[in-house]
Structures are given as C-alpha cells and as structure tokens.
Amino acid sequence: MKAFDYQRASSPTHAAAASAKPGARIIAGGTNLLDLMKLQVETPEHLVDINRLPLDKIEETPDGGLRVGAMVRNSDLAADPRVRQHYGVLSRALLAGASAQLRNKATTGGNLLQRTRCYYFYDVTKPCNKREPGSGCSALAGFNRIHAILGASDHCIATHPSDMAVAMRALDATVETVDANGATRDIPIATFHRLPGDTPQIETTLRAGEMITAVTLPPPPPGVQIYRKVRDRASYAFALVSVAAIVDAAGGHIRSARLAFGGLAHKPWRVPAAEQSLADSPANATTFDAASTAVLDRARGYGSNDFKIPLTRRTIHAVLTQATRA
Amino acid sequence: MDENEDTSFQVTRRAMLETATAAAVLTGLPPLARAAGLPDAHTPPAPVRVDLQINGHAQVLTLDPRTTLLDALREHLALTGSKKGCDHGQCGACTVLLDGRRINACLTLAVMHDGQAITTVEGLAGGGSLSPLQAAFVEHDGFQCGYCTSGQLCSATGMLNESRTGMPSYVTEDLTQAHPELTDVEIRERMSGNICRCAAYPNIVAAIRQAAGTPA
Ligand SMILES: Cc1cc2nc3c(=O)[nH]c(=O)nc-3n(C[C@H](O)[C@H](O)[C@H](O)COP(=O)(O)OP(=O)(O)OC[C@H]3O[C@@H](n4cnc5c(N)ncnc54)[C@H](O)[C@@H]3O)c2cc1C
Ligand code: SF4
Ligand code: FES
Ligand code: FES
Numbered sequence: 001m002k003a004f005d006y007q008r009a010s011s012p013t014h015a016a017a018a019s020a021k022p023g024a025r026i027i028a029g030g031t032n033l034l035d036l037m038k039l040q041v042e043t044p045e046h047l048v049d050i051n052r053l054p055l056d057k058i059e060e061t062p063d064g065g066l067r068v069g070a071m072v073r074n075s076d077l078a079a080d081p082r083v084r085q086h087y088g089v090l091s092r093a094l095l096a097g098a099s100a101q102l103r104n105k106a107t108t109g110g111n112l113l114q115r116t117r118c119y120y121f122y123d124v125t126k127p128c129n130k131r132e133p134g135s136g137c138s139a140l141a142g143f144n145r146i147h148a149i150l151g152a153s154d155h156c157i158a159t160h161p162s163d164m165a166v167a168m169r170a171l172d173a174t175v176e177t178v179d180a181n182g183a184t185r186d187i188p189i190a191t192f193h194r195l196p197g198d199t200p201q202i203e204t205t206l207r208a209g210e211m212i213t214a215v216t217l218p219p220p221p222p223g224v225q226i227y228r229k230v231r232d233r234a235s236y237a238f239a240l241v242s243v244a245a246i247v248d249a250a251g252g253h254i255r256s257a258r259l260a261f262g263g264l265a266h267k268p269w270r271v272p273a274a275e276q277s278l279a280d281s282p283a284n285a286t287t288f289d290a291a292s293t294a295v296l297d298r299a300r301g302y303g304s305n306d307f308k309i310p311l312t313r314r315t316i317h318a319v320l321t322q323a324t325r326a
Numbered sequence: 327m328d329e330n331e332d333t334s335f336q337v338t339r340r341a342m343l344e345t346a347t348a349a350a351v352l353t354g355l356p357p358l359a360r361a362a363g364l365p366d367a368h369t370p371p372a373p374v375r376v377d378l379q380i381n382g383h384a385q386v387l388t389l390d391p392r393t394t395l396l397d398a399l400r401e402h403l404a405l406t407g408s409k410k411g412c413d414h415g416q417c418g419a420c421t422v423l424l425d426g427r428r429i430n431a432c433l434t435l436a437v438m439h440d441g442q443a444i445t446t447v448e449g450l451a452g453g454g455s456l457s458p459l460q461a462a463f464v465e466h467d468g469f470q471c472g473y474c475t476s477g478q479l480c481s482a483t484g485m486l487n488e489s490r491t492g493m494p495s496y497v498t499e500d501l502t503q504a505h506p507e508l509t510d511v512e513i514r515e516r517m518s519g520n521i522c523r524c525a526a527y528p529n530i531v532a533a534i535r536q537a538a539g540t541p542a
Binding site for chain 1: 392415421429498501502516
C-alpha cells in the first residue's frame with residue numbers, strides 16, 4: 001500500500017470537500033478500496049473516513065418509498081423488515097452478493113461505486129484503459145469469460161460487478177449526493193453509471209468532490225420480485241448473468257414487467273423494448289422468446305464470454321416462467 | 327495469555343522482522359516491510375494512536391495508518407489466532423467480531439475502528455472453558471489442518487447471533503419469515519464466506535448444527 005494520510009469526516013459536506021482534493025478518496029466499508037490499494041491499483045494520498053457520519057438510517061419517505069442512507073450496511077439493508085416485505089428483489093440481490101462478513105462491512109454507497117473485477121484491471125503489469133487510460137485493453141483479445149456482451153466499446157469490455165445495483169435499477173432508485181458547498185443532487189440510477197465509450201476510467205456521473213448520501217426507492221411496484229444469479233459456484237461468487245425481475249401477472253397474462261441485468265454490461269442493464277414486448281402479453285414461450293431477442297438484439301461475445309448470450313436467453317426464460325407460475 | 331508475554335513476543339517478532347528487512351536490503355531483495363504493510367522507508371506516514379477494546383481488554387497502539395486490523399492483531403498484539411489466508415476478503419480465515427458482528431479483519435484498517443470492541447478467536451472461550459461452539463468443533467472434528475478454524479469459529483459465532491435476530495439468507499425461501507429455520511442448507515449458505523482447504527465442511531456443519539441446537 002502507498003502511504004496516505006487519514007482523516008475522519010465530521011459531516012457529509014466536509015467529506016465531500018475533503019474528497020475533492022486531488023488524490024483523495026472516501027473510504028466507507030473499505031472492502032473494495034483496500035483490496036485495490038493493496039495491489040496498488042488504487043493509490044490514494046488522502047483517505048477520508050465516513051464511517052462515523054450519521055448516514056446509517058433507513059427512513060420511510062412521504063410518498064411511501066424508502067430512503068436508505070449511504071452508510072447502511074448491505075446486511076442491514078437486506079434484513080430490514082420493510083425491504084424484505086416490499087422490495088424482496090433488493091433483499092435477495094444483496095444476500096446474493098459477497099459473503100456475510102463482507103456484507104456486514106459493505107455500504108450502500110460503496111457497493112454502487114465498487115469497481116470491475118476484470119482480471120487485467122487488477123493486474124498492474126497488464127495494459128488496461130480503465131486503470132491507465134491509453135494503455136490498451138488486455139481483455140479484448142484476452143481471457144474475457146466474465147466480460148460484457150452489451151454496451152461495451154473497443155476501449156473496455158468490463159462489467160459492473162454489483163448485485164445490489166441491478167435490483168436498484170429494476171426499482172428505479174435515485175442516488176442522492178452532496179457536494180463541498182452543500183448543494184444536493186438527485187441522480188436517477190439509470191444515468192448514474194456510464195458506458196465505457198473511450199473513457200472507461202470515468203464510471204459514473206458523479207462529479208469530483210461529490211459524495212453519495214442516500215439512495216431513495218420509490219413506492220414498491222406491483223408484481224412478484226425475483227433476483228436470479230447464475231455463477232460459477234453456488235455462493236460467494238460474482239454473477240456471470242443475473243436478472244432482477246418485477247413481473248405483474250395473473251392467470252397466464254402479463255400486465256407489466258421490468259427486467260434489469262447484471263454481468264452483461266458496464267452498468268446495470270435494462271431494455272425498454274423488451275419490457276414493452278412483455279406488457280399485456282400471454283405468459284408463454286413465444287412471449288419470453290421475443291423479450292429475450294429484444295434484450296440480446298445487439299449482444300456480442302468476445303470469445304470466452306460467448307456463452308453468456310445463450311445463458312442470458314435461458315435465464316430470462318427461467319425467471320419469467322417462475323414469475324408467471326399461477 | 328498474560329499481557330507481559332504479549333509484549334515480549336511482540337518485541338521478538340518485530341526485531342525479527344527488522345533483521346529480515348535489513349537482510350533483504352543487503353541482498354537487494356524487495357524489503358519485507360512492504361509485504362508486511364509496514365512503513366515504506368522513503369515516505370513513512372505519521373503514526374496514529376489507535377485505542378481498541380480487544381477481547382475485553384483496552385489496548386493502545388501506535389500504528390502506521392496503513393495497518394490492517396488483521397496485521398494490528400497479529401503483528402502488534404501477537405494475537406496470531408486470526409489467520410491470513412488471502413488478505414483480500416476471499417477466504418474468511420481472518421474473521422473477527424466487530425461489536426459482535428463478523429467481518430474480515432484483512433479488509434479494514436485498524437485506525438477505522440478506534441474505540442471499538444473486537445473479539446478474536448482468543449476471546450471466544452470464557453473463564454477457561456470452551457464456548458459450546460468450540461466444544462462442538464472438537465466433538466465433531468470440525469477441522470483437519472486447523473488453518474481456517476479460528477475464522478470458522480468467529481464466523482459461526484457471528485452467524486448464530488445473526489440467525490437469532492432473524493437475519494435471512496440467499497437460500498431463505500420466504501424472506502418475510504421473521505425467523506428462518508437454520509437448516510443445513512441455510513448453515514452452508516451462511517458460512518460460505520469461510521473456505522476450508524481441507525474440505526472439513528460436513529463436520530463443520532454438524533458442529534454448528536449442534537451448537538445452534540437444531541436437529542439434523
Ligand atoms: C471476495 C469478494 C467477493 C465479493 N462478491 C460480491 C458479489 O458477489 N456481488 C457484489 O455485488 N459484490 C461483491 N463484492 C464486492 C462488495 O460488494 C463491495 O466490495 C462493497 O459493496 C463495497 O462497499 P464498501 O462500503 O466496502 O466500499 P469501499 O471499499 O469503502 O469504497 C468503494 C468505492 O466507493 C467510494 N465510496 C464509498 N462510499 C462513498 C460515498 N458515500 N460517496 C462517494 N464515494 C464513496 C470509495 O471512495 C471507493 O472508491 C465482493 C467483494 C469481495 C472482496
Ligand atoms: S476490459 Fe476494461 S478493465 Fe478490463 S482490461 Fe479492458 S480496459 Fe481494463
Ligand atoms: S485473509 Fe481475510 S478473507 Fe482471507
Ligand atoms: S481445516 Fe484445513 S483449511 Fe480448514
């Protein structure tokens with residue numbers, strides 16, 4: 001680890017101001033940042049610890065939603081009775097991530113901002129445009145089993161590894177931030193994460209010195225909620241493909257459906273055309289096929305991850321079958 | 327363990343590390359200081375004071391801010407029960423309890439926990455007798471080489487607390503259930519953050535099942 005100085009933030013605005021300094025980084029649970037600092041993938045000079053800030057509450061909003069503080073631990077969010085009752089897809093996605101020990105540390109803000117698990121990003125001896133802009137992408141022609149099949153670019157084919165963010169994407173959550181001047185901003189989760197384009201090092205629409213204070217969930221949408229994660233081992237592994245589904249169906253008829261995907265792209269992925277094709281449709285294989293085709297319309301494999309295309313199709317079928325079982 | 331013993335062990339170990347570092351410099355090898363997370367000779371950051379409550383005892387440490395909680399326990403307090411398997415959150419050998427909740431000591435900085443209470447495997451037994459969970463591990467042979475065992479014990483202790491408060495898991499069918507039953511499938515999922523290279527899993531599950539008081 002490179003040397004850094006350490007300070008404890010006294011307020012969110014103070015944390016935002018301190019994190020605006022060049023070379024500064026906020027530390028929350030530390031489960032991603034310290035991992036990367038040990039490998040010198042991240043080399044902050046200043047660490048701003050936000051663990052003592054009072055951002056650990058889950059509160060009901062006037063419109064019937066929930067506001068989750070940035071420092072709420074993943075395990076506490078998953079166990080909250082309101083989340084278990086009304087946002088099962090979120091609870092399940094959180095419980096599908098990492099291990100119990102890690103979830104006790106990992107925070108809502110840190111989870112959203114965790115960085116890709118691309119092997120070459122982690123290996124400082126290999127070219128990687130995300131770690132070192134302009135150095136090239138080792139994954140393009142390398143081993144890319146865990147990489148993106150949608151929304152990638154020739155500069156980076158990394159995926160976003162979060163399970164939680166996929167459920168939040170299906171729920172249309174909003175990310176709340178504060179900056180050094182105390183100005184706040186609401187960022188819809190759909191526009192929070194970015195596609196790699198030719199600047200894969202810029203992963204979100206957060207500005208320098210802007211910190212996450214909370215994530216707001218709108219009132220729960222109607223329908224059953226499912227989170228299905230396909231991975232190389234049954235637990236304690238990242239997703240190859242995951243689906244957060246919210247499906248309102250009865251008597252073999254789908255009224256509306258939302259599908260968000262993990263493991264496929266640089267950000268949690270949704271395809272409006274696929275969801276439109278499911279709305280007001282009979283729950284059968286033809287409908288599921290049409291939706292899968294819409295999702296995978298522009299999918300492209302890079303060799304070792306070609307299998308993700310049929311795997312996604314089959315996972316969509318499995319999830320929709322489960323969701324529409326009478 | 328007697329606290330004086332701790333200190334003398336610490337001195338010995340640090341002296342040994344220093345000697346090793348000097349030897350590495352002489353032979354042109356990268357200094358061990360880096361691997362051990364000790365100050366980089368060129369830019370030593372200002373040490374920080376860290377107060378920790380370890381297994382019920384107040385401890386005051388002066389640490390390089392880069393020191394992980396795991397290194398603080400092992401290298402500075404000679405509490406070598408907590409193991410370093412991967413140092414990256416991937417194995418669970420370093421599991422300790424932070425204010426009663428299980429965490430990976432390798433992925434957190436000691437300075438972040440100033441004023442907090444840590445329980446390590448050394449603190450699980452009370453008044454000279456093993457905790458029921460520890461006794462169950464002995465009875466069921468819940469280990470082979472033993473390297474993962476302290477992590478398993480701390481993790482299972484935390485897991486049983488979580489289960490008592492009604493925490494669900496990924497395999498809990500009905501998330502709205504207030505107190506999901508601790509079946510073997512549940513135990514396995516909830517303990518998946520602890521890898522056992524010897525694959526003592528069946529006996530680990532049996533030991534935990536017994537300590538939880540749930541039938542097979
Ligand atoms: C072995 C292992 C397995 C894992 N498996 C999974 C998995 O299956 N699924 C999954 O989803 N995740 C998994 N994870 C990742 C884990 O979920 C993340 O490490 C965790 O959520 C990060 O949260 P944190 O609070 O520890 O973040 P930190 O490490 O503290 O921070 C991460 C980043 O966010 C920034 N940050 C944190 N909080 C804020 C804030 N409020 N405002 C602005 N910036 C902020 C930090 O500066 C840093 O850049 C795994 C991790 C490990 C080590
Ligand atoms: S996929 Fe992205 S993160 Fe991975 S090597 Fe290429 S540029 Fe780096
Ligand atoms: S040493 Fe901490 S998880 Fe492996
Ligand atoms: S007993 Fe050897 S690693 Fe578990």
